[in-house]
Amino acid sequence: MSRTRIAVAGAGVIGQEHCKLIGAHPEAELAGIADPAPQARDYAAGLGVPHFPDLESMLDTVAPDGVIVALPTGLHLSAGLACIARGLPSLMEKPVAATLKDGFELARASEAAGIPVLVGHHRRHSADIRLARETVARGRLGRIVTVSGMWWVDKPDAYFDVAWRREEGGGTLLINLIHDIDCMRFILGEIRRVAAFTSDRVRGLAVEDTASVSFEFESGVLGGFTISDAVASPYSWERASGQALYFPHQPENYLFIGGRDGALEVPTMEHWHHGPEGGDWQNELVRETLPLDGSQTYENQLAHFLKVIDGEETPVIDAEDGARTLAVLLAVKKAAKEGRVVEVAEMLEGV
Ligand SMILES: NC(=O)c1ccc[n+]([C@@H]2O[C@H](COP(=O)([O-])OP(=O)(O)OC[C@H]3O[C@@H](n4cnc5c(N)ncnc54)[C@H](O)[C@@H]3O)[C@@H](O)[C@H]2O)c1
Known part of the structure; x- marks a missing residue:
């Protein structure tokens, strides 16, 4: 062959x-x-x-x-x-x-x-992200209400010795948050609008080191994500999943998806729900671990x-889909810069 x-x-x-x-x-x-x-x-x-x-x-x-x-x-x-x-x-x-x-x-x-x-x-090729999408699509969490995530890592100072990483476009939004946005679009569908704050307070470079973002999805799901490349923590997909190329594996979670019938932690794939009897906030939840296929992304x-x-x-993910992920990321940057809510459709006008 x-x-x-x-x-x-x-x-x-x-x-x-x-x-x-x-x-x-x-x-x-x-x-x-x-x-x-x-x-x-x-x-x-x-x-x-x-x-x-x-x-x-x-x-x-x-x-x-x-x-x-x-x-x-x-x-x-x-x-x-x-x-x-x-x-x-x-x-x-x-x-x-x-x-x-x-x-x-x-x-x-x-x-x-x-x-x-x-x-x-x-x-998008990772077993945990694919399973999260499938779990949502199959309705196992019921109607999705909210999503919350974080990407907190500590990049060493030497990382910023490369000039472009200190200039517009070299910050954690375009380098890292774009992956999280792509995952959320893949799992939960299109994002309608965003609001955001960014900060360069830790390093004082021209690029952001930290951001918090609020999302409204077209489905009505509301979400929040915080990102920082200046925090020592296990809460990033790379470290938590053990799927990334240069990170040690320390099993943890970075994304939490909440539905009317249950919640999912990614990438440990803990699925919390009430079981067949049902229940509410006064009743215990069942924790079930959804199995991953062991493949490497x-x-x-x-x-x-x-x-x-x-x-x-x-x-x-083709070029158009990739461009739609970029559109959301650029909406986040614009929202932070202009201090207002930005519709993703606004970014797509005329392109
Ligand atoms: N998916 C991922 O996990 C991931 C990780 C890192 C980077 N990236 C992306 O990959 C791309 C490259 O990032 P990187 O960190 O490897 O950058 P890099 O600077 O380490 O490597 C880029 C290489 O391109 C070469 N190059 C520059 N101009 C060239 C030209 N005209 N023709 C041929 N080669 C040329 C440079 O000499 C350099 O070796 C970026 O778009 C980045 O966002 C993706």
Whole structure:
């Protein structure tokens, strides 16, 4: 059986992880690496794969079956269009693009050419997030009323030595909250409007280190989420789930979903409910642990991308869906900046 040949553009932090995942997959093969950095050339040589200074020359030389784009976000649109022009499916790292205009331009190009773009919101492939969505969809919590979550981690000071992480767009909203927003959209549906506060009080950089956000979903569900990259805690999906690449596993929860008939803690998947007899606040609740399938999210993402390349599956999150997640994130930023409630529809006008 011939392996699916995947090229990687950008061999930085996440690009190298993709290279490792491809190397470990029995049905995939790393076709080449494009990255102008000298260390990327050495990295490619170490793996014994062709190295190119730019994406286009790599695509035209190695003719891969698919491409993983792990470039700085500002280059996503041009890289995505280069793949589409050559008929190549891509796995585009998140956020789908630097602006909504770029995100929707990529979505339209993908749609018009019939060439899929899978966006790298890897949590959508995680067993806990998938099970949370299924549990809600099956009505096991009854009508959903509210959701509450947190993402509290302590990034080291050295993380901010990289210039772009101290500049507009490098803060915890666009880097981290975007994943939580995507999960909430995936599990609970579209978000109608948001209100938010942000703070840079801990580090005093030009980017936020902490934020609190209120959401109203189109279903009427109300939710709240707090995020900080300056807190020592186990309350983040990465640490709590044990699914992320660079975090120790310390089982905890980061998301709580509340319905008329029960509540769900994610990712421990504790399902609290009254049992067959029913009851109310005066009665004890039953705690049931919903079983996870033990799969790993980044491996699942790659397996899905291979099926997208083969035409067996359509992207779990395509460029348009990725752009809609970006729209909510940008609504959060606008709400905090302007001190008002922002409708997500307002962000989507004219794009
Ligand atoms: N899904 C995830 O878990 C996850 C994690 C980290 C980053 N990301 C996303 O992945 C993307 C990359 O982030 P990163 O942290 O790996 O960044 P990075 O800075 O570590 O790596 C980017 C790489 O791209 C290379 N590059 C720059 N310009 C190039 C060009 N024109 N052609 C080819 N290569 C070029 C750089 O030399 C660098 O090696 C971003 O969009 C980020 O948001 C996703």
